[in-house]
Amino acid sequence: MNQLLRAVRGMNDTVPPLADRWRKIEADITGVLSQYGYREIRFPIVESTQVFARSIGDTTDIVQKEMYTFEDRNGDSLTLRPEGTASCVRAVLENGLLQAGAQRLFYLGPMFRHERPQKGRYRQFHQVGVEALGMAGPDIDAELILMTARLWQVLGLKNLRLELNTLGTPESRALHREQLVAYFNNHHDALDEDSRHRLTRNPLRILDSKNPALKALIADAPQLAEFLDEESRSHFGAVRAVLDAAGVAHTVNPHLVRGLDYYSKTVFEWITDDLGAQGTVCAGGRYDGLVAQMGGRATPAIGFAMGLERLMELLPPAGEEEASEADLYVMGTGIEEKAAALALAEAVRDALPGTRVLCHCGQESLKSQLKRADRSGAAVALILGSEELAAGLVTLKPLRGQGEQRRVARHALTEHLLALLGSA
Numbered sequence: 001m002n003q004l005l006r007a008v009r010g011m012n013d014t015v016p017p018l019a020d021r022w023r024k025i026e027a028d029i030t031g032v033l034s035q036y037g038y039r040e041i042r043f044p045i046v047e048s049t050q051v052f053a054r055s056i057g058d059t060t061d062i063v064q065k066e067m068y069t070f071e072d073r074n075g076d077s078l079t080l081r082p083e084g085t086a087s088c089v090r091a092v093l094e095n096g097l098l099q100a101g102a103q104r105l106f107y108l109g110p111m112f113r114h115e116r117p118q119k120g121r122y123r124q125f126h127q128v129g130v131e132a133l134g135m136a137g138p139d140i141d142a143e144l145i146l147m148t149a150r151l152w153q154v155l156g157l158k159n160l161r162l163e164l165n166t167l168g169t170p171e172s173r174a175l176h177r178e179q180l181v182a183y184f185n186n187h188h189d190a191l192d193e194d195s196r197h198r199l200t201r202n203p204l205r206i207l208d209s210k211n212p213a214l215k216a217l218i219a220d221a222p223q224l225a226e227f228l229d230e231e232s233r234s235h236f237g238a239v240r241a242v243l244d245a246a247g248v249a250h251t252v253n254p255h256l257v258r259g260l261d262y263y264s265k266t267v268f269e270w271i272t273d274d275l276g277a278q279g280t281v282c283a284g285g286r287y288d289g290l291v292a293q294m295g296g297r298a299t300p301a302i303g304f305a306m307g308l309e310r311l312m313e314l315l316p317p318a319g320e321e322e323a324s325e326a327d328l329y330v331m332g333t334g335i336e337e338k339a340a341a342l343a344l345a346e347a348v349r350d351a352l353p354g355t356r357v358l359c360h361c362g363q364e365s366l367k368s369q370l371k372r373a374d375r376s377g378a379a380v381a382l383i384l385g386s387e388e389l390a391a392g393l394v395t396l397k398p399l400r401g402q403g404e405q406r407r408v409a410r411h412a413l414t415e416h417l418l419a420l421l422g423s424a
């Protein structure tokens with residue numbers, strides 16, 4: 001026998017019944033986004049490398065060590081998307097969407113980063129991302145965060161906490177940066193290798209370090225808040241006021257800087273303690289400079305992305321009903337009856353469009369068909385034998401203990417099924 005082939009490390013298959021849960025969580029999430037007027041945008045999984053190099057910032061982990069970049073057969077440098085914002089902005093500009101004014105958009109799909117695989121961290125993972133383009137004020141920031149709070153409520157997720165910060169304008173960040181570099185230079189010996197590297201390239205990101213040995217040093221570092229301009233300060237205050245008024249609890253974390261270079265003003269993360277070090281389930285912020293950086297007319301924007309694997313890991317374990325493949329299982333005893341069973345299944349699908357109807361295919365005996373029906377999780381088996389066929393009847397056999405087996409007239413079948421499934 002040939003050796004079995006395996007999926008790439010860090011890239012997972014999603015098989016039933018888990019894939020059903022994925023579809024449900026995606027539908028729940030996009031349902032909430034629609035409630036706020038967000039519409040889906042789709043763009044390719046592969047882009048020219050420039051799209052990410054120019055937007056994400058070439059000092060970030062993503063661009064420096066996580067991207068799947070390759071040359072295609074023409075020698076063009078392409079990259080599997082590591083995140084959605086850059087592609088989204090590229091697509092918005094290329095399709096001229098901003099000519100129609102502000103846009104509220106969402107996307108959903110796989111992202112690729114060459115990281116060390118572990119719980120909550122994969123090489124192919126999935127995000128739902130949201131981008132609101134063309135709105136400068138704090139109102140859209142606040143609305144976006146209210147929308148995320150509603151998402152957790154709809155998904156039934158508790159134990160998520162909201163952390164906020166403001167990164168100010170590029171000017172206030174430049175002042176802060178100078179002080180930060182001076183401070184860390186004074187403590188050069190205490191830095192780890194990664195942070196020394198960041199010190200010369202992007203010192204703000206030392207604050208983002210996950211090394212516990214640096215915690216105290218980082219806590220005492222000059223804080224951006226001291227350098228904030230008035231506009232950023234009042235913008236942040238207005239966002240927080242809306243959250244307070246809506247009862248959305250949050251804490252200000254002055255060290256929240258986000259991994260990506262393109263953020264400004266509001267940044268936020270929703271964090272859980274239930275996933276160890278991979279605790280951030282949703283992260284976002286304002287990126288007023290990005291659209292111009294990507295060649296468009298200067299346009300304010302804000303967005304966030306959430307990691308679906310991490311959200312899935314927070315959901316309670318699947319119940320028995322999630323394992324079920326079907327609501328009804330249709331079977332026939334002989335060749336003629338099986339053909340009639342296919343037609344019957346079609347008729348039931350016509351009459352009850354929301355019902356999952358599984359029709360047995362194959363020559364098995366009635367006994368093994370019933371076994372299979374039971375394993376399918378269906379509530380009722382519909383059986384066609386020669387007598388039923390001749391008399392225009394169907395045998396209904398409840399499989400989950402609701403009532404006795406009985407024969408009903410085919411023309412009254414829908415009514416009986418509605419009664420049975422309704423009480424299931």
Ligand code: ATP
Nearest residue numbers: 115120121122125259280281282283305306307310
């Ligand atoms: P982290 O600090 O955990 O590496 P990040 O700052 O790189 O996260 P973002 O680029 O902001 O993450 O992506 C948004 C969300 O996507 C994260 O909050 C997380 O939920 C999810 N995510 C990011 N990278 C991965 C990954 N490798 N595997 C699974 N989910 C991920």
Ligand code: MG
Nearest residue numbers: 061062115259
């Ligand atoms: Mg990361």
